[in-house]
Amino acid sequence: MERLPNTLRRHLAAVRAVAVFTLILGGFYPLLVTGIAQVVLPHRAGGSIVRADGREVGSSLIGQLFTDRYGRPARGYFQSRPSTAGYDPLASGASNLGPQDVVDRLPDPHGTGEAARKGRVSLLTQVCARSKAVGEVEGVSGARPYCTADGVGAVLKVFPAVGTPARVVSVNQACPAAPFVATYRGVQVECGRPGEDYSSGRTVPVRGKARAVVPPDAVTASGSGLDPHISVAYAELQASRVAGERRMDVHRVRELIGEHTTGRALGFLGEPAVNVLELNLALDRER
Structure with a gap:
């Protein structure tokens, strides 16, 4: 049998290598990891979907808006931190604006473009x-x-x-x-x-003399734009408004905040945080 030219043999070897690694890394490995995750962490592997009254209402890993029919913040619910991604996992990301970005470009109705x-x-x-x-x-x-x-x-x-x-x-x-x-x-x-x-x-x-009462996470978006948590300070700030709208005892609302507050990761990383979706669902169950 006549041997194939060296150039052609090298190309065929490359094609075989691509096929083998595609099968291993694009097929077998993802299936293996997904299978292990489904066994070890079934809830998280499935997207940490949260259900209420038999229907899916969101994910405990992704923030969302809580608005009324007019698109305004619903007064009876705790509000999430801002998002430059619109809480869309496919658009996850920050604004890429830094602390030196302080000058607006004023709208010019007569401008070009x-x-x-x-x-x-x-x-x-x-x-x-x-x-x-x-x-x-x-x-x-x-x-x-x-x-x-x-x-x-x-x-x-x-x-x-x-x-x-x-x-x-x-x-x-x-x-x-x-x-x-x-x-x-x-x-x-x-x-x-x-x-x-x-x-x-x-x-x-120009720095004024005002002391900020509104917490930083109420006015800044997270790096991913998907953060489902707010700080305890921001939750406490909203407690009176939510309690008044729902005609609940504000002390009970604060108890629910405490029940849905997670501690620092590994005991020392980050700050305690409140999952907004889970807290709002707990409020609905109080009716």
């Missing part, structure tokens, strides 16, 4: 707006350092960038809003004007 017309909200203003909204829902102060009273980042642009200030703009407060401070180093502060380029100015975040 959709991005200019819609503008862009900085991470700082997102946090300020969320804190203000949570404060209004819970009946507490939503004020935070580096936030204005109207819920945007307290940030100035100073011109020139170096030297004695000649012009100062509160860049996140669109005209005709009154700037959060009247003057800066003797210069009157202006409101921001959509479409103006402030990039050449020096960025000056």
Whole structure:
């Protein structure tokens, strides 16, 4: 029999290797691991699905919204932390905005392109707006350092960038809003004007005297956007509102918070946390 050329034999060997490893790593190994998981951790391997009244209502591993028919936060339920992924496992991820992202791009109805017309909200203003909204829902102060009273980042642009200030703009407060401070180093502060380029100015975040009452996890999204837990502090902040809406004793609501609080992983990692879905289901069972 005539031997195959070396080049062809090498290609056939590569094809056989791909086929073998595809069978092992793409078929046998996943089936083996899935089978072991189904035996050892059947609930988690199945997605940690939570059921109530005979139907699936979510997963204990994935956060979700609790809203009324108008899309507003349901007052009788505890609310999850924000999510940039919309709690969608297929869109899991963070916003990729960091602590230096403090300047908004104001919406410009006369701008060129959709991005200019819609503008862009900085991470700082997102946090300020969320804190203000949570404060209004819970009946507490939503004020935070580096936030204005109207819920945007307290940030100035100073011109020139170096030297004695000649012009100062509160860049996140669109005209005709009154700037959060009247003057800066003797210069009157202006409101921001959509479409103006402030990039050449020096960025000056201004720390106010407000003490934050709303916990950090109420205003920041998790890295995955799927976190099903909130801090004990955020749960306690919501307890009075939930108890009042359900006409329950607030002490009983706090007891349920304690019953659905998990400790630190391995006893020392992270902080105690409350599973929102499981807590809300426990509230429904109290009826």
